[in-house]
Amino acid sequence: MGNGKQTLVNRFRRLACASAIALAATGAQAAEEVNIGFTGPLSGGAALYGQNTLEGLQMAAKEINEAGGFTVDGETYEINLVSLDDKYSPSQAAVNGKRLVQQYNAPVIFTPHSGGTFALQAFNERDGFVVMSYTSVPTVTEKGNELTVRIPPTFTGYMKPFTKIAMKENGKKVAVANATHDYAKYWTKAFVPTWEAMGGTVVADNPMDYNKSADFYTGVSKVLAEKPDVMFIGGASEPTALVAKQARELGFKGGFVIMDQAKMGEMSKIIGGYKMLEGSVGVVPLTLYEEPGAKAFVAKYHKQNAEKDPTTEVAYNYFALHTVVQAMQEAGTVEDAEAIRGAFSAALKSLKPENNPYGVTAIDDKGGMMADPNIATVKNGEVVLQRMSEVLAE
Amino acid sequence: MNALTKISNFFMTPAMKIVMIVAALLFPFVAGNEYQIYVMALAFVWAIAVYGMNIITGLCGQLNLAHGGFFAIGAYTLAILTVDNGWAFWPAFIAAGAVGAILGFLVGVISLRLKEHYFAIFTLCVGFIIYLLLDKWEELTHGALGIINIPAPSGFGLVDFTETTPFYYLALAFMVLSIWLASRIAHSLLGRTFLAIRISDDLAASLGINLMRNKVLAFVLSTTYASVAGALYAGMVRFIGPAEAEVTHTFDMITYLLVGGIGTLMGPLLGTLAITWLTQSLQFLEEYRMIVFGPMLVVLVIFFPKGVVGSFLSWRGRRLAAAHDASQTKEKAASNASSNKPSAASTQEAGNHA
Amino acid sequence: MLQLKNVEARYGSFKALEQVSMSVAQGELVVLLGANGAGKSTLFNTISGLIKPSAGTITLDGTDVTGLKPSGLVQNGVVQCPEGRKLFPEMSVLKNLMLGAYVHRRNKAAIKKTLEDVLTLFPILDEKKDQSAGSLSGGQQQMVAIGRAMMGRPKLLLLDEPSLGLAPLVVKQMFETIKGINEQGTTVLLAEQNAFAALKIAHRAYVIENGRLVMEGDKDAMLGNEAIRKAYIGA
């Protein structure tokens, strides 16, 4: 009997060791390290998205470490980024979260999806780590988790300016034809009431599965049958571009309201410029921003990746890790999650502009970042940028 | 009997069962950290569902590819009842099992009229319909947004199941219960009835077995297992989305079953644990994991079609028979009385196999 | 031309053929007699390469063909017309026949010639050549099966129970045809239940019982032999 137990225990020890060794191989050993966790989709359908968010974190970590680390309470630390794949699955994210906090004592865990965030929130307050959630879904901060930070500003701010511009440029009849995933649903839920409150009508409501659909013609022709002035579209940039293209092919002359997940710049590459997006309102990639912080970041990124432009995911996560490090310095601890979370407000104020490409200004008391982003309108084939506050003030 | 046989016998004794249970009970104390306990608990929850699949697929021989769908149905029933309707956890948990059983009955009555590939692909489609409904039926399921704030199982007195270790014991208890029931079924006349159907519908019918009734019973048992596991899962992860119903989960469960040994009693558990920990230790491969995993699956079905436990049991069964024959020739005088005993013992053990 | 030496075939532990040695000479029509389950089809399938012999050798015109694939044997001129016909039921009669010439597919002219011969042999098939084989009557299907085998231009034709399930009148015609085929130079090995009719057209015969050849002899010796009766009806 004793023998049997021994082997079982040993077996698990060995397994645990093997996995620890395997993991250790991913990060170099240094004297003083802070483990920062990441769990996100690195394989499966959402892998690209996950890798983009991770890239931003890696960029920031590399930058910090190459600059000799950062000092907290007289001690110099380097960042060790521990990334685990969760295939976009909440339960895997929870497993990874446990692992990151238990095996690596990570005080902060990044995750780029709402499901993962919800799963981590089941135990993050008890286990004492900050969830850095890269998702615009408002509910991640609404339920009052004290150790959650929502990195991108909530999209609800876009509703009024988008509606205002679209109505002015095109007319009051909108057809809803955006994607069906969770984020798109949240958008629709916020957008439709705003549109109606501002005097518009929704003439067709026909969301489509942008990532699985074989073909958008059916769905697009269906909403076009209702003769809308404006089409509300949006999902990932590429399929969104296709929807816009097919709508034009089917004779749609109005403008698009493009959900912020799709970036006009990326769409223009697929459909050959902005001509097809005439009269549309949406967001553009960072590369088109005029602000010095954005320009500095883009330049830095291009130095490392000559061929690619930084995506929003890269930029926000880059910013977020810098903010975390700043907050650790402000709080004077690399361990106490509550203190780190508490120092975010101060950290945002002292953050260097080049580390804050989107110009995030503050964090609300529930943990949501706040910013005044640029809104893009296509007029005569050209993109016109305006600050959100400017649009609202008009 | 040589040493190997002795060891192999040991694996089958009641003592070994006690050792395994004690090891499982002690695991949280020897585990390096809570993460390992958490993974283990999650593996137990999956194992419960895999035991369900073993009843319909392993015992009864019908490849059910809607199993993941029923897992999700259990999880959603629990979530909807607790979050949207304010039920307490345990009544909702029981309801989840019941819903799984009822829907299983309805699906079973239609699908079990089909045979072999038709049944497999039909259930694949049923699984996909379940997924699409969970994804699209927003009024009921919250659609793609998923359901958050699912309560953990209500504790009794001082026990708090939001904590990992208590939940581990809860999952362990349910799993032991599941295995116990599965073994009851497998070793009983009922299990033998299922097995006769697996061999051949014609043979089973000629032995006076009502095919439809028994197949539906096996199907309902399996979906009940799946939805109970799903309900536990919801209480553990406390957030669910339509992704839980994706067919990849069914494929995962088939893999667990196949690695462990389909139709065996310990196979589902061993397979689930082995693959779960292997996946965890292959994490460093990240997106390249499947490059190793895919071919592994192929190699496994080509060279070890019976799985770990299945291969072991065949080997052991032969050894025992050989040992028995040898002892019989030695004691030529041995009459029925003495030969009865070993054969009774061996049947009981081979019953473990069924 | 065909020589079997101590051929054995097994299904698991069961020996379906045991120590079978036989020979068929060029131009002969040899009958293999035996009851159901005696091993006739097993022997045929072993010669055709569908079953690998577990022991013994099979030679064809002096070359060892043991263990060759069925396609290899067809190429060597050993063509079987199987029991139960094994036609391609949804294909036209003509298509069935053409597939019989599969191994000669490069030689279009020769195929055309053989086809003419076959259709002369079975004029009814010419009429029905565009109908699906499955829609034909039993006797006509049997003709398609024999015709298909003939299309392979066999040196040795193995006919397994061609009279099975046919009306008596048709059976008679069938034996006439087989005799004709043999007379035109094709060596034939015929397995039959219908012993009298088969012996009538044969040169020699073997009797198989429980997977062993128990008797061999020429036509006349066999016709009067009580042992044959025993092999079929027992005692």
Next chain:
Amino acid sequence: MLKIHNLTKRFGGLAAVNNVSIEFEANKINAIIGPNGAGKSTFFNLVAGAMAPTEGRIEYQGMDITGMACDRIARLGIARTFQTTMLFDQSTVLDNLIVGHRLRTQSRLWDVIINSKRLRDEEKKCRARAQEVLDFVGLSHIGHRITADISQEEKKRVAFALALATDPELVLLDEPAGGINPEETENLAALIRKMVDHGVTVCLIEHKMDMIMSLADKIMVIDHGEKIAEGTPDEVKNNPLVIEAYLGSDEDAAA
């Protein structure tokens, strides 16, 4: 014991069994013979309930069982074996037999869950019955073996035992001696006789004539789906119609 009236089964236009009437008596060995494809297996399938007849009536011990489902017929006491032996290869021989007595038990899922006394009694009964039939077919010495490892003839005996475990009064054996060697065939014939001695009626399809002729009490000969003869082995053996069916007519030979 079994009375068949004008039994007919058509597939499409083809009559596989055509207007067959016969009576099998209890405690006898009844054989059905005929050339390949004569309709013997279809006849068995009709009696066992695997197929429903197109026309005709089957009466078993005075009860009309025409068109009844397989499993109900089995419970009435008709057991069968198949041409190919189907057993669970990974279990022991004895284990394979336990399910045979299932149809004489009542236990449901609930009994399994609570491990009721009824279940325990019935399992004991099934196991005992399995051991009993294993002894009966003379295989108690290999009850512990993995079924995959036993010989073809032993498998045939296990299949017999499985059929016997259902407590049948009539056993239908489909080619019991197919695929086994002559010596083994004789042993099997002895076993069949033993079955009859113990009060079971046997009805079998077989090709091995010497076995049939020495074994059967009554033979029915089918050709082209129709009954062409019935009687004792001697009667059948000398029936010109039978000889013709098997050997071809003298007329053919004379032609």
Next chain:
Amino acid sequence: MELFFQQVLNGLTLGSIYGLVALGLTLVYGILHVPNFAHGALYMVGAYVSYITMVDFGVNYWVAMLLAAVAVAALAVLCERLVFNPLRDAPPIHDKIAAIGIMLFLEALVQMQWGAEFRRMPTPYTEILDIAGMTIPAQRVLIIAGAFSLMAVLHLFLKKTMTGSTIVAMAQNREGAFLVGIDANRVAMMTFAISGALAAVGATLFAPINLVYPAMGHLLIMKAFVIIILGGMGSIPGAIVGGLIIGFAEAFGGFYISTDYKDIIAFALLVVILSIKPTGLFSKGVH
């Protein structure tokens, strides 16, 4: 009315691609009785080969299609030799699992090599045709014409050539095929090759109005299974008709009922039909 015809066109476009993919699946099933779950992955690999040869090596659209067909045919043959052939006599669950293994492997391999991002496949046919008031992109016409001519070619190949007939013969009577000298291995390899080539051509036709990414085959393969069950497994006309049924059902269902539930239509249809007729629509006349 114009919208109605628009849906007819959509139905044809979807239906012809579904039919093409289902054809490959049904051929393999007819010969080997393997439900090849990896078929969707072959489709995906075909799209990638076309994409890479066109974008990275600048070859012509049609040449790329040909290269993809050859490459995927070779890959399919490799799968047959290394995996399905050894599993010939295995229990029926095992070849399904092995197919799943191949699928996981190919997807991971493609993702490792080319990443997970959505790619847009270029096509030389970007003009929009205007026929009788209907807007028809040229690529769609190409899809319909291409798919149907390929089906016609396949039909002719199977019906008129000796080599093609061997495939049909093998499906209709395996042993009969052996006895006329047809080599089982040859036919199995050829069938897999054809099925792979069909998938690759289908992918190259369809991808320009769609996106190329590692998971692109998932939904398609599920629908292809629905189609071959509807059409009777192994039936060639059944696959084509089944493809069109699903294509039209989705186009019209998506338009008149709900785009959101569009993907359920195929599966719901299957459940309903199989509940009434457990052997599929065209189970007679198969082979």
